[in-house]
Amino acid sequence: NAGVMQNPRHLVRRRGQEARLRCSPMKGHSHVYWYRQLPEEGLKFMVYLQKENIIDESGMPKERFSAEFPKEGPSILRIQQVVRGDSAAYFCASSPREGAGYGYTFGSGTRLTVV
Amino acid sequence: GQQLNQSPQSMFIQEGEDVSMNCTSSSIFNTWLWYKQDPGEGPVLLIALYKAGELTSNGRLTAQFGITRKDSFLNISASIPSDVGIYFCAGQPGGSQGNLIFGKGTKLSVKP
Numbered sequence: 001n002a003g004v005m006q007n008p009r010h011l012v013r014r015r016g017q018e019a020r021l022r023c024s025p026m027k028g029h030s031h032v033y034w035y036r037q038l039p040e041e042g043l044k045f046m047v048y049l050q051k052e053n054i055i056d057e058s059g060m061p062k063e064r065f066s067a068e069f070p071k072e073g074p075s076i077l078r079i080q081q082v083v084r085g086d087s088a089a090y091f092c093a094s095s096p097r098e099g100a101g102y103g104y105t106f107g108s109g110t111r112l113t114v115v
Numbered sequence: 116g117q118q119l120n121q122s123p124q125s126m127f128i129q130e131g132e133d134v135s136m137n138c139t140s141s142s143i144f145n146t147w148l149w150y151k152q153d154p155g156e157g158p159v160l161l162i163a164l165y166k167a168g169e170l171t172s173n174g175r176l177t178a179q180f181g182i183t184r185k186d187s188f189l190n191i192s193a194s195i196p197s198d199v200g201i202y203f204c205a206g207q208p209g210g211s212q213g214n215l216i217f218g219k220g221t222k223l224s225v226k227p
Contacts, residue, residue, distance in 0.1 A: 004157075033214060042119075042203055042217030043158070056212050091157050100207040100215050101146045101165055106157035 002026070004094050004107035005074075012113045019079040019086070021110045025094030029105075032075045034067060037089045037109070049075060055098075082114045117142045121204055121218030128194055129226050136202060136221040137188040144206030147180050147187040148215065152201045161202075162189070194225050 005024040013019050025032050030051050035043040048056040049069035060067065064082075069075040079086055091109045095102050121138045128134060138147070146165055150158035162173050164180035164187060171178055177190045187206075191198055201222050205215040 031213065035215075035217075040219075042121075042219045043205075043215070045214040045216070048212055048214055056214060059214070093157075095213060099146075099213045100148060100205070101163055104148075104160070104213070104215075106150075106159070108155070108157050 004029075004092060004105050006090075006092055006107035006110050008110060009108065010111050010113070012115060013082045014115055015083055016081050019082050019112055021077040021079075021090050021112070022074040023077070023092035023094075023107060024074040025092075026096075026105055029094035029096050031095040031098055032069050033093045033095070033104075034075070034077050035091045035093070035106075037091060039088075043091060046077070050098075079112075082112075084114050087112055087114045117206075117208055117216050119204055119206055119216055119218035121221055123221060124219070125222040125224070127224045127226065130194060130196060132194055134191040134194055134198070134223060135188060137186065138204035138206075138218050139186040140206060141185065143184040143209055144216075145184075145209050145211075146207040147178075148205045148207075149176075149178050149187070149189045150203045150205060152203060152220070154200075158203060158205075191223075194223075196225050196227055199223055199225050 034046040037043045045059040047067045064080045089109045093106045095104045149161045152158045162178040169180045175192045201220040204218045
C-alpha cells in the first residue's frame with residue numbers, strides 16, 4: 001500500500017517560469033491538503049480539495065497559485081510566474097475522510113528552488 | 116490568526132534522558148496531533164489526541180491534551196539517537212474542515 005506520492009522531489013525554476021507539483025493520494029483517500037514549509041518554520045495550510053472540488057483555499061495566495069484534483073489523476077499545485085519567495089518545501093497530505101484525525105498522511109514533499 | 120506556541124525551540128540531550136516539550140494556544144482546538152519530521156522528509160504522525168484531558172502513549176512517547184483544549188505536551192522517555200529530528204505540534208481548529216495549524220517545531224539533538 002503505497003503512501004502519498006509527491007513528484008518531483010526537487011524542482012528548480014527560474015524566476016517567471018511555471019512550477020507544477022503533483023500529489024497522488026493514498027489508495028482510497030479522496031481528500032487532499034496542500035501545505036507550504038519555509039526553512040526553520042512549521043507547515044502552513046494552503047488548500048483543501050476533494051475530487052473535482054476546492055473545499056477551502058483560505059491559505060492560498062490570491063495570485064499566481066492554483067490547485068486542482070481532477071476525477072482521474074493526481075492533485076496538482078500550480079505556481080505561475082514564480083518568484084524567489086516561492087522557494088519552499090511543499091507537502092501534500094491525504095485522508096480517507098474530512099478531518100485531521102482519520103489517517104491524515106503526508107508525502108515526502110517537493111522542494112522548490114527559484115533561481 | 117490562530118497560532119501555536121511551541122517550546123523549547125531546540126534541545127540538546129544525552130542518550131537515555133527523558134524529554135518534554137509543549138504547545139500552547141490562545142484558541143481552542145478540536146484535535147491535537149504530534150508529528151516528527153526527519154530532514155528531507157514529510158511529517159510523520161506520532162500521536163493524535165481527540166478529547167480534553169486525554170493521555171495517550173505510543174511506545175516511549177506520551178502526550179496529553181489539556182483540559183482547556185488550549186495546550187498539549189509530548190514526553191519522550193529514555194531517548195535514543197534515532198529520536199533526533201524536529202517535533203511539531205498541530206491543532207485542528209473548531210469549525211475547520213481538516214486544515215491544521217502547526218507550531219514552529221522543537222529541534223531535538225541526542226548525544227550518544
